[in-house]
Amino acid sequence: MNRNFIAMLGIVTALLMVAALYMAFLYVPNEATQGIVQRIFYFHVPCAWVAFAGFGLVAIAGALYLWLGDQIWDDLGQAAAETGMVFCTLVLITGSIWAKPIWGVWWTWDSRLTTTLLLWLMYGGYLMLRAAADETPQSARVAAVLGIIAALDVPVVIVSVRLWRTIHPAVLVTRQGGHGLEDPRMVATLLVAMAAFTALFAWLLILRLATLRTRARLNRLTLEIALAEAGD
Amino acid sequence: MMENFGYLFAAYTIIFMVIFAYVMFIWRRQRRLEQEVAALERRLAELTGQSSKTRSAS
Numbered sequence: 001m002n003r004n005f006i007a008m009l010g011i012v013t014a015l016l017m018v019a020a021l022y023m024a025f026l027y028v029p030n031e032a033t034q035g036i037v038q039r040i041f042y043f044h045v046p047c048a049w050v051a052f053a054g055f056g057l058v059a060i061a062g063a064l065y066l067w068l069g070d071q072i073w074d075d076l077g078q079a080a081a082e083t084g085m086v087f088c089t090l091v092l093i094t095g096s097i098w099a100k101p102i103w104g105v106w107w108t109w110d111s112r113l114t115t116t117l118l119l120w121l122m123y124g125g126y127l128m129l130r131a132a133a134d135e136t137p138q139s140a141r142v143a144a145v146l147g148i149i150a151a152l153d154v155p156v157v158i159v160s161v162r163l164w165r166t167i168h169p170a171v172l173v174t175r176q177g178g179h180g181l182e183d184p185r186m187v188a189t190l191l192v193a194m195a196a197f198t199a200l201f202a203w204l205l206i207l208r209l210a211t212l213r214t215r216a217r218l219n220r221l222t223l224e225i226a227l228a229e230a231g232d
Numbered sequence: 233m234m235e236n237f238g239y240l241f242a243a244y245t246i247i248f249m250v251i252f253a254y255v256m257f258i259w260r261r262q263r264r265l266e267q268e269v270a271a272l273e274r275r276l277a278e279l280t281g282q283s284s285k286t287r288s289a290s
């Protein structure tokens with residue numbers, strides 16, 4: 001990937017993040033019932049969005065690897081799973097910090113929380129499998145299948161607030177059909193934060209993919225040296 | 233309204249600490265891999281140089 005493009009994306013990400021922070025702390029009004037702690041949602045929801053996008057990308061990359069067998073799709077799946085895990089971890093932590101003052105507990109076995117934890121555990125298993133197994137086409141195929149199966153939980157997490165009785169707030173669309181953010185400044189702040197986190201996710205994904213491509217180059221060089229030494 | 237500011241501060245601090253740690257992890261790994269690649273490329277150049285010298289001598 002072009003270094004200038006990565007640098008430009010990093011600058012755009014930083015600018016969007018500064019704008020999102022400004023809006024989340026200084027521009028948007030306090031929510032009437034939850035008060036200042038509701039501002040956690042302006043970064044919690046975008047973290048969830050990019051985590052889901054990351055895991056969706058793992059499934060797409062896994063399917064393409066199984067179909068085409070090209071190493072780039074395996075590397076993309078691994079990079080997307082790792083980056084998605086970072087944001088899924090942040091979703092669970094920030095959600096828990098929000099829950100303590102609002103619900104009075106750090107954690108409850110609510111359907112949205114439980115399905116998100118299940119998603120985190122499945123991709124944790126995926127990454128542990130990748131770390132423990134040798135880099136063979138067979139382990140890459142197993143990881144691709146596991147990545148696709150785990151991604152099936154993403155739509156379950158999204159619709160869980162509609163399917164089951166839950167105390168988790170529906171931020172974007174409520175069960176009654178309207179959205180949970182009545183003030184237009186809240187919607188604007190959430191949209192800017194979504195853009196900032198999407199750019200951040202893309203930047204981190206490209207950086208992580210670059211390390212995996214460098215490692216693949218290292219493996220090729222190791223093989224070439226072994227062949228050259230055997231030929232001498 | 234301000235009594236829960238600590239929770240808000242903790243949430244945003246953790247988000248940026250985790251992202252910073254992940255960027256550092258990627259950056260350090262990339263730097264180490266690039267150093268290893270450079271070392272292997274030097275070694276491969278030596279080996280191929282040696283074998284071409286051996287072929288020309290024979």
